[in-house]
Amino acid sequence: MQNISNHVCAGLLREIGEYLAMQNVPFKPRAYEKAADAIDGLEEELAVIYKTGGIKALEEIQGVGVSIAEKIEEFLKTGRIAYYEGLKKKAPVDLSELAKVEGLGPKSIKRLYEKLGVKSLADLEKAADAGKIAALEGFGEKSEEKILKGISFAKSSGGRFTLGFVMPEIRGVEERLRKLRGVEKIVVAGSVRRRKETVGDADMLVISKNAKPIMDFFVAMPDVAAVIAHGATKSSVKLSSGINVDLRVVSEESYGAALNYFTGSKEHNVALRVIAAQKGWKLNEYGLFAGHRGLQRGQTRTGKWIAGKTEEELYKKFGMDYIEPELRENTGELEAARNHTLPKLIGYGDLVGDLQIQTDWTDGSDSIETMAKKAMAHGLRYIAITDHTKRLAMTHGLDETRLLKQMAEIDRLNKKFAGKIKILKGSECDILKDGSLDLSDAALAKLDVVGVAVHSFFNMPRKDQTERIKRAMANPNADILFHPTGRIINRRPAYDIDIDALITAAKRTGTIMEIDAFPDRLDLKDDHIRKCVEAGVKMAIDSDAHASAHIAYLEYGIAQARRGWATREDIVNARSVTEMLRQLK
Numbered sequence: 079m080q081n082i083s084n085h086v087c088a089g090l091l092r093e094i095g096e097y098l099a100m101q102n103v104p105f106k107p108r109a110y111e112k113a114a115d116a117i118d119g120l121e122e123e124l125a126v127i128y129k130t131g132g133i134k135a136l137e138e139i140q141g142v143g144v145s146i147a148e149k150i151e152e153f154l155k156t157g158r159i160a161y162y163e164g165l166k167k168k169a170p171v172d173l174s175e176l177a178k179v180e181g182l183g184p185k186s187i188k189r190l191y192e193k194l195g196v197k198s199l200a201d202l203e204k205a206a207d208a209g210k211i212a213a214l215e216g217f218g219e220k221s222e223e224k225i226l227k228g229i230s231f232a233k234s235s236g237g238r239f240t241l242g243f244v245m246p247e248i249r250g251v252e253e254r255l256r257k258l259r260g261v262e263k264i265v266v267a268g269s270v271r272r273r274k275e276t277v278g279d280a281d282m283l284v285i286s287k288n289a290k291p292i293m294d295f296f297v298a299m300p301d302v303a304a305v306i307a308h309g310a311t312k313s314s315v316k317l318s319s320g321i322n323v324d325l326r327v328v329s330e331e332s333y334g335a336a337l338n339y340f341t342g343s344k345e346h347n348v349a350l351r352v353i354a355a356q357k358g359w360k361l362n363e364y365g366l367f368a369g370h371r372g373l374q375r376g377q378t379r380t381g382k383w384i385a386g387k388t389e390e391e392l393y394k395k396f397g398m399d400y401i402e403p404e405l406r407e408n409t410g411e412l413e414a415a416r417n418h419t420l421p422k423l424i425g426y427g428d429l430v431g432d433l434q435i436q437t438d439w440t441d442g443s444d445s446i447e448t449m450a451k452k453a454m455a456h457g458l459r460y461i462a463i464t465d466h467t468k469r470l471a472m473t474h475g476l477d478e479t480r481l482l483k484q485m486a487e488i489d490r491l492n493k494k495f496a497g498k499i500k501i502l503k504g505s506e507c508d509i510l511k512d513g514s515l516d517l518s519d520a521a522l523a524k525l526d527v528v529g530v531a532v533h534s535f536f537n538m539p540r541k542d543q544t545e546r547i548k549r550a551m552a553n554p555n556a557d558i559l560f561h562p563t564g565r566i567i568n569r570r571p572a573y574d575i576d577i578d579a580l581i582t583a584a585k586r587t588g589t590i591m592e593i594d595a596f597p598d599r600l601d602l603k604d605d606h607i608r609k610c611v612e613a614g615v616k617m618a619i620d621s622d623a624h625a626s627a628h629i630a631y632l633e634y635g636i637a638q639a640r641r642g643w644a645t646r647e648d649i650v651n652a653r654s655v656t657e658m659l660r661q662l663k
């Protein structure tokens with residue numbers, strides 16, 4: 079079976095619908111669109127649904143009939159849909175690219191092709207720039223403006239990868255380069271080093287006296303799909319995964335300045351340069367210089383060289399404490415560094431527990447025992463098993479009876495693992511439409527850790543959605559609000575909620591807010607975390623693992639917590655199990 083995400087499958091079905099709409103086929107386009115929407119809203123992976131229930135289970139998905147279920151099956155099995163490929167071959171335009179432009183539907187794409195020969199995004203931009211779209215009947219100036227705006231959004235949001243997708247690839251490249259002769263130092267900079275939740279491209283720096291063989295090796299790596307640039311000091315490639323990587327050679331004496339420059343963010347760099355200028359200095363990727371007049375780009379020793387060998391030294395010259403890369407977004411870190419009030423961020427080795435883990439009792443793929451063993455391998459001292467509850471029928475969610483059975487199994491395993499790891503009894507209890515919980519209070523009261531989460535009715539009005547979640551948080555059994563905003567990166571925006579009101583409610587009710595570490599969730603976001611820190615609301619960093627390999631995702635949750643200025647004290651599962659349990663309701 080192919081490893082295909084729901085998002086990719088939904089995208090393909092949507093495209094089928096668009097091709098059909100271009101051919102003026104009635105009804106069918108809407109059916110494909112509906113099925114795609116339903117799949118996008120699924121909590122469960124299609125592959126899992128199919129694996130457990132076959133094509134019949136696919137047909138049970140809202141809006142998915144026999145014919146669409148067959149196509150999903152074909153896609154899951156072979157990674158292709160012949161029907162889609164046939165439609166694509168017949169159509170002359172790049173629909174997947176053009177349909178990304180907001181407000182541009184299949185019908186208008188068809189007209190733009192027939193009247194103006196628009197086949198691609200580039201054609202579209204050219205036509206709009208030339209004012210040709212405004213002149214077209216049924217379009218006008220307003221829609222041309224809208225199209226131009228849509229093009230720039232499609233350009234800016236497209237092509238960003240989640241950190242969790244990029245990180246393993248880039249670490250692989252880094253390791254291969256590190257082994258080469260002549261590499262004195264190799265380091266990843268840019269948004270990857272800042273651990274941003276999504277990454278445009280990866281930026282790497284290497285110190286070497288003989289860079290040519292390194293550049294030659296870099297552009298010839300087996301997973302390079304295209305060489306964008308191949309030079310003596312800078313090369314750029316596109317990996318077969320789609321990620322672009324820049325590699326630059328820097329000199330040892332300006333290593334700190336270069337690392338600082340290429341780590342960014344751009345906003346942080348600009349602000350630091352302004353501070354330098356106020357002192358009569360100049361800062362660039364070669365170093366920090368006094369008496370900047372006459373200094374040319376590329377000259378390293380003109381002007382009086384002040385600092386640049388290490389980043390620590392650089393910040394010190396500014397009278398600042400060292401600023402961790404995760405903080406470099408120009409959101410107050412420079413002032414705090416100067417006032418010596420930067421927080422001591424939670425460390426990458428500080429977690430001792432994981433409070434959200436799904437198993438094969440519901441939609442996870444591994445047993446409780448396998449998850450526990452893997453958690454031990456990661457150095458964790460405790461985990462909470464938090465399977466879904468009955469309302470999520472698709473996941474085979476637990477009712478009160480099965481929950482009791484699971485608790486007995488956990489008791490058995492705890493005897494087996496005594497002294498090694500503690501398995502806590504928990505739940506990812508569904509928040510129902512009215513804010514009540516999916517399991518009885520009596521059942522929840524028996525558990526060690528209760529997470530509550532929204533998995534349905536994403537489109538409620540802001541006030542209602544906020545009230546609904548607040549009601550769930552007020553339940554004396556609800557310990558943690560799981561993935562509080564529900565956003566899924568590159569797929570689904572957060573549900574409309576008043577996050578400040580939820581943080582206030584968390585404070586009042588003693589509910590813990592989760593930082594869900596799953597790479598396409600990373601929910602809470604950095605600015606929400608900062609608000610929790612300021613409000614004194616405790617958080618938990620959880621993997622949301624649905625397979626034992628996912629426990630490694632905790633790293634991305636820690637990164638997110640650091641980007642939100644969180645310290646070890648802010649995170650409950652950085653504490654021993656006894657201390658952690660004491661912080662629950």
Ligand code: DGT
Nearest residue numbers: 268269277278279281339340341342343344347348
């Ligand atoms: P990304 O790739 O979009 O995820 O974000 P970054 O931050 O990696 O940005 P990128 O790859 O364009 O550039 C890498 C770093 O180089 C960036 O973080 C800061 C620095 N940089 C790039 N352009 C400028 C600029 O125009 N001015 C300044 N001061 N720094 C820049």
Ligand code: CA
Nearest residue numbers: 268269279280
């Ligand atoms: Ca970058």
Ligand code: CA
Nearest residue numbers: 279280281324
């Ligand atoms: Ca770059």
Ligand code: ZN
Nearest residue numbers: 436441466624
């Ligand atoms: Zn799940």
